[in-house]
Amino acid sequence: MYRTYWIAWGGLLALTVTMVVLDQTPLPRSTFIALMLGAMLVKAGVILGYFMHLRFERWALVAAVVLGLPINAAILYVLIAPDALRIFDMMAAP
């Protein structure tokens, strides 16, 4: 009955090892970042879906987490942008 969790554990472990190996491999920066972010999202999906049982929950709860959280985080990121990027201008000023 624990089989699913240990398969998920194996998957997470394999992804972590892959990420560490890629970290030691010379790769173009953009490829490296894309691979890392992809692996990160897959790992997050495995934890949410299997360990946190989100796969077996009602759609409303799944949407609140899988859509609500990233949308709110994206808004947060955009809202900080004007202030964060203004510092570039301040640094450029004499």
Next chain:
Amino acid sequence: MAVETLVRPLPHHPPATSPATTEVTLPLPLGAAWRKTMMWAFIITDGLLFAGFLASYGYARLMAVRWPPQQEVFSVAYLAAMTFVLITSSATMACAVEAARAGRWNAVTRLVGLTIAGGATFLGMQAYEWWHVIGEGATLTRNSWGDASFGSYFFLLTGFHGTHVLTGLIVLAVTAGHTAHRASSAEGVEVAGLYWHFVDLVWVFIFTLFYLV
């Protein structure tokens, strides 16, 4: 729509023959029991806290004159070992939740105990990492590797995460105490498990965005 009674006796307290309380039934908006729904609400808001930190870190990184290459400061193998410990503790916790649903309380106590051991090991490893970084002269405002904000974000991100691990250990210790005395419900173990997996989830983001990318 799923309906659940709000007044539910714990397994070791048999229901009184004439309950003093009136049973009220309410529809459950997300189809999950209330405690679980509230834990998810907490996880979403706490997730936003970390999203804010990571967004701020992202901009600091963009603005940094020289962001130190992580391999100069940290051992990736050591970080991978920390990740392994935390993922394993998450797996044992998932098994504990499954055992609680099956009513195998001895197994639950044992598995929660293993989860606590994993969490404590992770926290110890993090303490050693802090000791090492502080030993190299890093503070919140300066460090010898590069941009001054590197130290701030290292202590902020790993510190907040470590605090969550510590909180999780307290929650798990209380849960283990309850399950050992058969005083917990399967839902109680599940809610504690959700929090523990969330701590693991946050680490996945910190490990990738702060230590690797």
